[in-house]
Amino acid sequence: METIVVFGLGLIGGSMALALKNENRMLIGVDNNETNANKALELGIVNRLGTLQDVANADVVIVAVPVNFAPELTLKVLDLINPKTLVFDVGSVKSAICKAVxxxxxxxxxxxxxxxxxxEYSGPEAAFKQLFINKKNIICESNKSGNIFLKKALNLFDALQMTTTFMEAKAHDRHIAYVSHLSHISSFMLGKTVLEIEKDEKSIFTMAGSGFASTVRLSKSSPSTWTPIFIQNKDNILKSLEEYIKNxxxxxxxxxxxxxxxxYKSMKSxxxxxNILSEIK
Amino acid sequence: METIVVFGLGLIGGSMALALKNENRMLIGVDNNETNANKALELGIVNRLGTLQDVANADVVIVAVPVNFAPELTLKVLDLINPKTLVFDVGSVKSAICKAVxxxxxxxxxxxxxxxxxxEYSGPEAAFKQLFINKKNIICESNKSGNIFLKKALNLFDALQMTTTFMEAKAHDRHIAYVSHLSHISSFMLGKTVLEIEKDEKSIFTMAGSGFASTVRLSKSSPSTWTPIFIQNKDNILKSLEEYIKNxxxxxxxxxxxxxxxxYKSMKSxxxxxNILSEIK
Structure with missing residues (x-):
């Protein structure tokens, strides 16, 4: 029986637990938010709830808490694990955690x-086991991980049906600012702009179509998840945001x-x- | 046999022709772009191709050309039609055409x-007859249309399974700037910003996920359609754009x-x- 401890039972941690759960694995969940923890148990996302101490007997520990808590928690986990345990995080910013450990x-x-x-949804209710199928996974600073642990992690990501690419943490954070973090900000602010004007123009949303819905979809994302991501990747995001505002x-x-x-030329460009988007799953 | 002449055989005009076509209707298509016109005929979107003169014998004329050509064309059409013919346009800006006629x-x-x-697709190949089902339709300055023509138009929009709302042209253009035109600009410029940075960061799109795809989806829209829309609704769009940039x-x-x-508060807002988006079809 393999024991996997998952910290953070929201969309990502919860979906990962669901996707990895089988009769040969014991999934133990930890979440500071008691309501979420109980919900995750009730939904069958984990076999039981646990505490930090459970990592001492774990084969795998998954850190899926907001990025502002992840570095400190990972250090505590590393202190407590046995020498054979694999620990990995799933955060959207990689430099800070790599530096911490x-x-x-x-x-x-x-x-x-x-x-x-x-x-755009969050919490254990939003978790579903197919979330990772055919998606991309990035592993950073892989040369700092032991071969046996890297292999074990790759096997798990393969089981999730993900394709893994390797990258330096700084390059990851610079790129992801453009293709993910900036999209979220543009969407949050578009939503904000339209809601502000709606105060005076009550009927405005009767005219919103699928194009608007698609563009502001990400503004439904969790502010608790995204505030720390934006702060932790501040420098890269500020640069991308400046270029976006300039355009x-x-x-x-x-x-x-x-x-x-x-x-015309500006749009045509x-x-x-x-072609690029047609390849995005 | 009812005769319907459709000017502009792109996504909107083509889809409307497909949706209205039946054994009791003769659909005649007109498009300045010969390739598109022939393609529309080949795809069975219209029964035959025609010219401006065909409106003299039409029961219904649909003006689905880019908004910079629509006012002038509509005037020409009105000059030529018989007193029983219904003419309607489908443009995304309404003040200019209402003023022209x-x-x-x-x-x-x-x-x-x-x-x-x-x-986000365009041209006759993008047309499909279900495009309008459960979508919203706005009719402007309806008090200027004769009852018989308004009723006939409403019957057609009912047949397309659309819900029609009435609005003044100025209010329409002010609202649509926020819930449609601004979304397109934010998407076009997001795509531009990321493509510019990609010149130096080749691997950036290997990291793009579904969130990015959703936010830049509209940047695939036709610049030929959107350039004249932006120019015709300039004042309202500039205002919305300023507020977006301010945010x-x-x-x-x-x-x-x-x-x-x-x-956190800014995103939470x-x-x-x-709730609003869950109601958008």
């Missing part, structure tokens, strides 16, 4: 992972001048995305 | 409509200061959208 005597037991999967301002100026050809 | 002797034959439906700048400042509680 850097000099831990059990650094080799740790794998820094980012399974790129999610929905919006340029577009605004072109529109002011009714510069038809330039507006993104059409290369068609 | 205002004093035409056959103004009562015209209905200014905006069926709010679409996808992004505020968010950027909060992030710079790592103002955790305020960032959009959560009311959850």
């Amino acid at each position: 850097k000099n831990h005597p059990k650094r080799i037991n740790f794998v820094a992972a980012h399974p790129i999967a999610g929905t 919006l301002n340029q577009f605004k100026e072109l529109l002011k001048q009714e510069a038809e050809a330039d507006l 993104t059409h290369h995305l068609k | 205002k004093n035409h002797p056959k103004r009562i034959n015209f209905v200014a409509a905006h069926p709010i439906a679409g996808t 992004l700048n505020q968010f950027k400042e909060l992030l710079k200061q790592e103002a955790e509680a305020d960032l 959009t959560h009311h959208l959850k």
Whole structure:
């Protein structure tokens, strides 16, 4: 019987527990939020609830708590595990956690992972076991993980039907700012802008169609998850945000001048995305 | 046999022709783009291709050309039709066309409509007859349309399974800037920002997930359709764009200061959208 302890029973941790659960595995869940913990147990996401002490007898520990809590928790877990235990996290920012564990005597037991999967929903009720199928996983600083632990982690991600790519933590954080974090901010602020105007224009949402719904979908994401991600990846996000705002301002100026050809060109330039997006699962 | 002439055989005009086509209706298509016109005929979207002169014998004329061509074309159509013909447009901006036809002797034959439906694809190949089912339609300045024509138009939109709401053209254009036009710009510029950074960071799209795909989906929309829409609704869009940029700048400042509680609050404020979005088809 393999014992897996999962910290954080929300969308990601809960889905991972559901996807890995089978008759040969004991899933133990830990969540500071008692309501969520009980909900996860009730939904059959884990076999039982536990505490930090359970990691001493675990084969695998999954850290799926918000990124501001993950580095400290991972250090505590590494202190308590036996030498054969694999520990991995699933956070959307990788530099801070890699830096935190850097000099831990059990650094080799740790794998820094980012399974790129999610929905705009959160909490154990949002968890489902197919979440990771055909999605991408990034492992950072893999040379700092022991081979046996890296292999064990890769086997688990294979079982989740994910494709894993390797990357330095700094490159990961720089890239993910553009293709994930910025999308969330643009969506949150679009939602905010439209809600503000709705105060004066009550009927505005009777006109919202599927295009609006798609663009603001991410604004339904959990602020508790995303606030610490934005803060932890601040420098990269500020850079991407500045470039986004610069492009919006340029577009605004072109529109002011009714510069038809330039507006057209500016939009046409993104059409290369068609091919890229068709490959995104 | 009812004769319907459709100008513009792209996503909207083509889908409408497909949805209305039956054994009692003759659908005649007109499109300046010869390739598109032939494609529409080949795909069975219309029964035959025609010219402006065909409107003289039409029961219904649908103007589904880009909004910069629609006012002038509608005036020409109104000049040529017989007194019983219904003419309606489907454009995403309504003030300009309402103003153009205002004093035409056959103004009562015209209905200014905006069926709010679409996808990010364009051209006759993108057309499909279910596009309008359960979607919203807006009719503007309905008091300027003759009762018989308004009724006929409503019957057609009912046949498309749309729900129609009535609105003044100015209110329509102000609202739609927020819930549709701004979404398109935010998406186009997000795509542009990420493509620009990709020049230096080649592997960036290996990390793009479904959240990114959803947020930039609209950037695949046709620049030929959207450039004239943005220009025609310039004043309203500039206002919405300024508010959006203001919110992004505020968010950027909060992030710079790592103002955790305020960032959280700013994102939490959009959560009311959850309920609204769940009602959007």
